[in-house]
Amino acid sequence: MKITMKILMIIQIVFLGALSAAEQDPEAKPKVVAKAHSKSYSITQQYSGDFLEVIHFHDVTKEQVELEGNPWPGHYEISPDDKWILRIQKTGSGDNVGILYYVEKNGRVSRIVGFNEAMWKFSDRSSKLKSKQLYHTGIEKMEWDQTSSYILLTVRGSNVEKSGDGIKTSMVYDVAKHTFAYPKKKG
Numbered sequence: 001m002k003i004t005m006k007i008l009m010i011i012q013i014v015f016l017g018a019l020s021a022a023e024q025d026p027e028a029k030p031k032v033v034a035k036a037h038s039k040s041y042s043i044t045q046q047y048s049g050d051f052l053e054v055i056h057f058h059d060v061t062k063e064q065v066e067l068e069g070n071p072w073p074g075h076y077e078i079s080p081d082d083k084w085i086l087r088i089q090k091t092g093s094g095d096n097v098g099i100l101y102y103v104e105k106n107g108r109v110s111r112i113v114g115f116n117e118a119m120w121k122f123s124d125r126s127s128k129l130k131s132k133q134l135y136h137t138g139i140e141k142m143e144w145d146q147t148s149s150y151i152l153l154t155v156r157g158s159n160v161e162k163s164g165d166g167i168k169t170s171m172v173y174d175v176a177k178h179t180f181a182y183p184k185k186k187g
Contacts, residue, residue: 028046028047028048029046030044030052030054031044031046032044033045033053033073033075033076034076034077035078036078036082037078037081037082038082039058040059041055041056041058041103042055042056042058043055043056043076044056045073045074047073050069050070050071051070051071051072051073051074052066053067053069053073053074054066055067055085055103057107062107063107065107065109067101070089070090070091072090074088074090074099075088075089077144079144079148080146080147080148081148083102083103083104084103084144084148084151084175086098086100086101086142086151087099094136094138094158095136095138096138097116097138098115098119098139098153099111099116100112100115100175102175118178118180119153119155119171119173119180120137120155122171123167123169123171126182127167128167129165129166129167131157133159133160133161134158134159134166134167135158136156136166137155137156137157137158138157139153139154139155140154141154142154148175149175149176150173150174150175151175152170153170153171153172153173154169154170154171155167155168170182171183
């Protein structure tokens with residue numbers, strides 16, 4: 001039996017429409033995407049036009065904290081001591097930004113203003129290509145140290161003017177001093 005392209009397109013449109021309607025279902029339950037190691041809080045995502053992302057404290061005397069919405073879901077990495085959250089947020093095709101939050105014992109959550117900009121300013125100091133010469137930029141890799149004092153980051157970007165060329169810069173962020181440095185060489 002032959003199925004024409006027109007029928008295949010109609011099936012595809014109906015299928016995608018059903019998926020889209022399911023994603024925007026206001027009755028859809030939030031999905032837990034990250035949990036504090038101590039289980040004192042969790043982060044949920046729920047799609048309703050943009051992603052609604054919320055920090056839920058298990059201590060009911062603390063209020064939930066709604067994070068700014070985005071058309072794409074964030075990826076969250078929580079420090080071993082649960083005081084810090086690094087959000088890697090997609091912002092476009094191949095691009096992401098780093099957003100750092102500090103979680104206080106009383107449930108207050110503060111965004112570290114300028115984290116992503118400072119990260120790229122540090123990269124620009126030693127990189128052959130500066131951030132303004134790059135596309136598909138973002139955090140490629142991150143890792144918390146066991147003391148929660150440092151984040152080891154690798155940022156990457158592609159050269160706007162030359163295909164196949166780009167940068168990868170490794171750095172360490174000190175959460176107490178709010179400074180970036182180069183990783184110490186092993187050996």
